[in-house]
Amino acid sequence: MTAPMKTKADAAIQVKTLRKAFGEQRVLNGIDLEVARGETLSVLGRSGTGKSVLLKLIIGLQQPDSGSIRVHGQEITKLTRQQLNEIRKTMGFLFQNSALYDSLTVEQNVAFPLERAGGLSNAERNKRVRELLATVGMEKDLDKLPGQISGGMQKRVGLARALALSPDIVLFDEPTTGLDPITASEIDALILKMQKETNLTSIVVTHDLPSARTVSDRLALMRDGEILIEGSFKDLQASKDEFVVQFLSRDS
């Protein structure tokens, strides 16, 4: 039995038979995925199984070798840069190492996408930046550079930046990796808060099983570039597959 899923018409992200290889190394080997609007899917798996590549393909940072990726029903693999940028404005991406612009302050980092998207006066933009930073609890460190704040704080700023353009979809690349358990829980709580407040659709790539259980409606476990199993945590627990059992046993 799989977890209840909304109808296909509601799908925010649809991925079909997606393949990607780097030279001889096959990373994705025919992935099929669907994420409904407002749903959170966690993609689990060992390091190097192509989870991050999957996210980068979905936001068009890399091109697949074959297969289809639809975001809001639109095939993104054949778009020009300008068309893709219009789709990207509805998406946010939290990078594994936050990827903050290290020559810009915390405030400038969050303002960066807003300045370029236009449509806001300086005062409105400043207000929005402060609101976003207040949401993630970083409103006191506006003038600090990324190098002057901790990894957890960088993640918070990265989250604020990912949410700057009020996206419908947010892709999280290992949001809690490298953080202490308390900070990791705080990041989970922030993600949950965003989901409740804005009906976000999200894909969370993670190794962190407790975090995945907390933030997601559905989980998918990857192995060798394929989805081995997907469903609720209970579905995964019910599996007799040796790899699934081994993967979950670390948490139990």
Added chain:
Amino acid sequence: MVSLPAADLSGARKTQPASTGFLVRFFVWFGDLGLFCSHLLRAVFLPPYEFREFAHQLDELGSKSLPLVALAGAATGVVLSLETHDSLVSFGAKSLLPELLVLSVVKESGPIITGLIVSGRVAAGIGAELGAMKVTEQIDAMEASAVDPYKYLVATRVLACVLMLPLLTLAADFCGIFLGWITTTLTDPISLRLFIEHGFKEATFNDFLPPTFKTAVFGLIIGVVACFQGMRAQGGTEGVERAATSAVVISSLFIILADVLLVRLIQVLFP
């Protein structure tokens, strides 16, 4: 205008296997450079424009190179004066010193010294900066937030290099001539006015403008090569180091080659 595919145009083609021959990698490099330049052209001409970042780069790449360029220009003037003085005296042609010094600084020494000095300082800086941004996913982050890194990072730097090189060359020329005069006047006192009058007596605009403006081509080479090498960096700290080093080596090499071609071209076009 033909739209290019959205992704995989960053010049960041995946590394060729080590077994791939030098010739193949050589042509792949030029192919990637061609794609990079077509992308750059679109970024330069199509709005929106990043004026603030452009102004920042004018300061970063131009103003901050001024002390080094001025020093190198001054040193060239001193050396030229010292080296040529005795030879000219032995030929009884001492009065030609100002003219020889001015022409050699303005026509060749000033432009090429400026090109190579800026290539060392600026190409290394851009290569390392963009290389570090690339390997820490900052450039990916920019793309993910629907911002074209070619507009924000590449076009601004390339244009700043093109604009600043001729201006820096003027500064190098000025310092070279001025320090050349000081060096000369220490052994054979001559007023600055007389030195300048003698120096520029036979000089025409054709001696002065084309060599100065040819440095815009040097600027283009520095900007394009450094940004290209930075944007295709991969593999952590070592990748950044490789990007910075190769940016300097390749841009210096191209500047020297371009100089030879441009000198001949200027001779043909401005006889």
